[in-house]
Amino acid sequence: MNCKFDEVIQHYFEDTEYTLRAVPFGLTNSTKVLEINGQRFVVRIYNRHIKTIEGIELESQVTALLAGAHTSFQVPNFLNTREGEKYVVLRDGSLAAITTFLEGKLPQLSDLERAKKFGSLVGEFSSEISVFPMEKNVYRGTSFTKMYEIHPLANRQSIRAFFASIPFEISEELFTFYQTMITDMENSNLDLEVLPQQFVHHDLLIYNLLAQLDEITGVLDFDFIGMDAAFMEVVISFNHMIQESGGSLEMMEAFLQGYSVKRKHSALEISYLPLLTQIYFIAVLHFYIGQYYAGATIEYNFAYMLNQFERNMNWLEKHDSKVKQLLHKYLV
Known part of the structure; x- marks a missing residue:
């Protein structure tokens, strides 16, 4: 090599x-x-x-x-x-x-102040990249809404074949959950075209950030940059915060506080949080399936994301009223 x-x-x-x-x-x-x-x-x-x-x-x-x-x-x-x-x-x-080469180390999300700084970084990034030109002749990457195009080896047929004979063990419960989620998403009557569009990083997780002296100073890994619903960026990082904070509402509020200083959204966009969450996780799972067909070992990452998908959807349903309240309080 x-x-x-x-x-x-x-x-x-x-x-x-x-x-x-x-x-x-x-x-x-x-x-x-x-x-x-x-x-x-x-x-x-x-x-x-x-x-x-x-x-x-x-x-x-x-x-x-x-x-x-x-x-x-x-x-x-x-x-x-x-x-x-x-x-x-x-x-x-x-x-x-x-x-x-950028200096720095992995940021920590260990307290409210760090959660707020993470939110501020995501808001600033989303705001800054929103000015990137969107002319028709500009290559736009792949939207996560095109979940059967996220990887060239993961189309409808190959994904169907993967789930017909999964090469490693997943529970019947998780298999049924995936099938329910993709059916719900494909049957949704919500129109994604009405949402404001812009370029989105699609992977603003702490693992793709660098910090120095307790400040986030670097953003890495632009492999998934592409045109998408502008609200998708914060949806992805919001779901990351659910995972990293163990579902702490206090940490989620701190994240939104930081984000709101740099970026706002409409009530219409906020109403798409559950659907965009489904789209995000399904797109990532389909990407891993494509990697499997390319010869990569995906068992750990696939199982991790599928479990996180289920936990996050359950969390969003359980805290639906509070989450809506926080989103409207800070982002509208």
């Missing part, structure tokens, strides 16, 4: 000594940290099933926009190759790129 990384580096730097080291992230792509000329960079060889040239170009354009804005956070910048490109096409057809 290092031979492929060496091939990438040759497109960016003249012959010189360098070292490569492994990273504790990069489940979707092959990623290493490059140390060269006293500097550090991130080298990424993209998953051939889910990254296209249009996708890399969109990612580089979005990160360039954010890097040029006066935000409280940094994003990785794409380096130019020696030929002036933002990416490399390797001999085997894989796509690769080198970006800047």
Whole structure:
């Protein structure tokens, strides 16, 4: 594998000594940290099933926009190759790129103040990226609402085949829950087209953030950037907060307090919280199914997300009245 990384580096730097080291992230792509000329960079060889040239170009354009804005956070910048490109096409057809390295560590969500800071970061990100142009000729990525297009190997037929013969054990209860959720979603009479649209990160979880001195300073992993309902961004991070806080209403309120300083939404958008939650989890599960057909081991991640899906939907139903109250109090 290092031979492929060496091939990438040759497109960016003249012959010189360098070292490569492994990273504790990069489940979707092959990623290493490059140390060269006293500097550090991130080298990424993209998953051939889910990254296209249009996708890399969109990612580089979005990160360039954010890097040029006066935000409280940094994003990785794409380096130019020696030929002036933002990416490399390797001999085997894989796509690769080198970006800047950002310092920091995983943020903690251990108290109300940190939950509020997380909410503020999500609100700021959503607000800043909302100005990205939406011309018809701009590649828009994949909306999570297109859950049968989230991965090229996960269409209706392959997903049906997966559930007809699941390659690992899941309970009958969880299987039935998934079937109920996707049926409810597909039979929903709510019109997603009426919701405001913008580019969405789709993965603003603490695992894709960096912190320094107890402040969130970096946003990573733009693999799933795409046009979607603007409210989807906060729905995803809100569900992440449910999981990380153990369902603490106090932590959820702190998150919304922070978010509301940077971003607001309409009562119509808020009414779509349950449906967008269903869409989010189903899209992620379908992505994992696509990864399974691509040869990846998905059992742990698939089971984790399916269990979280059930817990979160139960939590939202149990606290429906309070959640609606908080959302209208802070976001409208």
